[in-house]
Amino acid sequence: MTTGRPAGYSAISNYSRVEILHLVQDRPERTVSELVSATKLHPNTVREHLQRLIDDGYVVSKTENRTTRGRPRVLYSATDGVVARSAVQHRRVRAAAERGDLMRRVIPGAAPDLEQSALHQIDALVEDLVDAGFDPLVDEDELTVELTPCAHASAQASHREVLCSVHLGIMQSVLSAADGPLSVDGMRSSCDPRECIVQLLHASQTP
Template identity: 75%
Template sequence: MSTRPAGYSAISSYSRVEILHLIQERPQRTVAELVSATKLHANTVREHLQRLIDDGYVVSETEHRTTRGRPRVLYSAADGGRSFSPVQQRKVREAAQRGDLMRRVLPSELPPELTTEALHQVDALVENLADAGFDPLVNESELTIDLTPCAHAEVQAEHRQVLCSVHLGLMQGVIAQAGGPLTVDGMRSSCDPRECIVQLSTRG
């Protein structure tokens, strides 16, 4: 579990969550587009984007122009497919190293139910979730990650749908960047907004 408080996370600010949601819905967004959609000042949007880049959630690229004019900077979510974040890749490697070390120091009497690649994906996902303020509990046999009680359910209840969508996109991006057989299927539905269980699956 992370020792950093939930407030440390780049996605603890709803303004950044909103920006990330827009970028996840459609990549290669410009600052001007995000300003128009969020009604935030351009400098505020740039600050939020930089924080998201620093935490490995967003990547930027300069557009290729064939006409005159300054090329624009385009922002996309680090989804582990089209867009890779060097920050997130470093975090994934470090999470795998820590996970391997922990398994050597505290070996289980039973063999792991997941392959090494899958375990490294789970390592990356668990650390990312812990940094976002969750306390994830992994069930290897059922391929679930229990995030109950949801750290964001009551604090930002009115934005639950957007928050869940953003967190799901982040998890899919992290597990894709880690590489391996696992994918994120989604979240199990529940009447209790504080209850959140993420379902994983193996490809094929």
């Protein structure tokens, strides 16, 4: 399956970019100076990381509306698929849905129980996870996404809490951008820190 990115390309394989993404997920509309202060990175390095995240559809930017004199600042937010929308992310979501529909037409098998909009969400989610370096295993009946083994958890064990938070945020953003009934319910608890199973929730299951 081809997604159009160079082999091995992943904006979130670098922990500095993960840290920046975590900051803008936690609080949107941050400036470069705020991110520099939080990360202790050089301003040019922060700008380069932000551009990489924008190119991959994880971050969007806008120029603030100033009512006073002075140069308007550029504000950065994590994409959420709803309010902070990325054209890059939406192109990939649409392309993933088209590829998924094609695969389901040409590969024989039982008709899936999920409606088309939910299947399109899973198509987009799987492609994004593969691009990020995961090998996801989706159970469409249980609505789980198994990401074990998690290479990120092994390589960045000391930052596992931040990594998990960022990855769950990205997954929710992709699902929202695909516009269907599924959302991220959370991560299943496990005694093994390398084991990662994400639970999805169908809108019909919401109390």
